[in-house]
Amino acid sequence: xxxxxxxxxxxxxxxxxxxxxxxxxxVSGLRGLFWYRQDPGKGPEFLFTLYSAGEEKEKERLKATxxxxxxxxxxxxxxxxxxxxxxxxVQSLYSGAGSYQLTFGKGTKLSxxx
Amino acid sequence: xxxxxxxPKFRILKIGxxxxxxxxxxxNHNYMYWYRQDPGMGLKLIxxSVGAGITDKGEVPNxxxxxxxxxxDFPLRLELxxxxxxxxxxxxxxxxxxxxxxxxxxxFGPGTRLTVL
Numbered sequence: 001x002x003x004x005x006x007x008x009x010x011x012x013x014x015x016x017x018x019x020x021x022x023x024x025x026x027v028s029g030l031r032g033l034f035w036y037r038q039d040p041g042k043g044p045e046f047l048f049t050l051y052s053a054g055e056e057k058e059k060e061r062l063k064a065t066x067x068x069x070x071x072x073x074x075x076x077x078x079x080x081x082x083x084x085x086x087x088x089x090v091q092s093l094y095s096g097a098g099s100y101q102l103t104f105g106k107g108t109k110l111s112x113x114x
Numbered sequence: 115x116x117x118x119x120x121x122p123k124f125r126i127l128k129i130g131x132x133x134x135x136x137x138x139x140x141x142n143h144n145y146m147y148w149y150r151q152d153p154g155m156g157l158k159l160i161x162x163s164v165g166a167g168i169t170d171k172g173e174v175p176n177x178x179x180x181x182x183x184x185x186x187d188f189p190l191r192l193e194l195x196x197x198x199x200x201x202x203x204x205x206x207x208x209x210x211x212x213x214x215x216x217x218x219x220x221x222f223g224p225g226t227r228l229t230v231l
């Protein structure tokens with residue numbers, strides 16, 4: 001069974017204080033790892049997809065990296081508008097019942113204080 | 115493009131009542147999904163559809179039904195509402211299920227917050 005564990009559950013940062021969020025996963029074969037941002041009362045908003053170990057993607061102050069066991073979402077010099085819950089999800093490579101379904105973690109709630 | 119739209123935004127049901135959650139997408143996506151999100155938990159897949167007329171169960175399908183008569187619409191039906199179905203429901207869509215890079219991205223609607231009392 002695919003599993004995704006995100007840590008920490010919550011993170012408070014001062015504006016400008018860089019940090020990283022972790023997403024550890026167990027999957028029979030990784031097809032893709034997805035990062036989403038979710039604001040309160042809204043649906044998840046797509047950020048990145050990573051497909052292979054060593055891959056990195058950047059968007060503004062965010063950078064996502066992938067190893068064979070985990071992914072990190074690095075936040076450089078965060079601003080208050082980066083406050084949100086960040087969700088990680090994995091998609092299995094192998095076919096069968098429920099194939100290609102996304103398995104989501106519980107998320108990391110990030111608060112950036114001015 | 116409006117993307118993925120869901121109605122209603124909020125709903126309160128009594129135990130045993132029925133309702134349909136509506137979902138529409140205007141991106142001409144083949145694949146559509148229904149998830150539920152409980153407080154402090156990850157999103158769980160309820161049902162998904164690979165195209166008009168074709169649906170399949172996800173991880174937590176009990177108590178729900180779906181249909182897909184058009185590419186754009188994917189309604190979720192709750193027949194006999196139970197308190198355990200209190201949750202936030204998200205509809206999503208993607209062009210492919212596991213295809214070329216980028217085309218498998220799932221885009222989510224704003225959600226329907228359902229309370230069953």
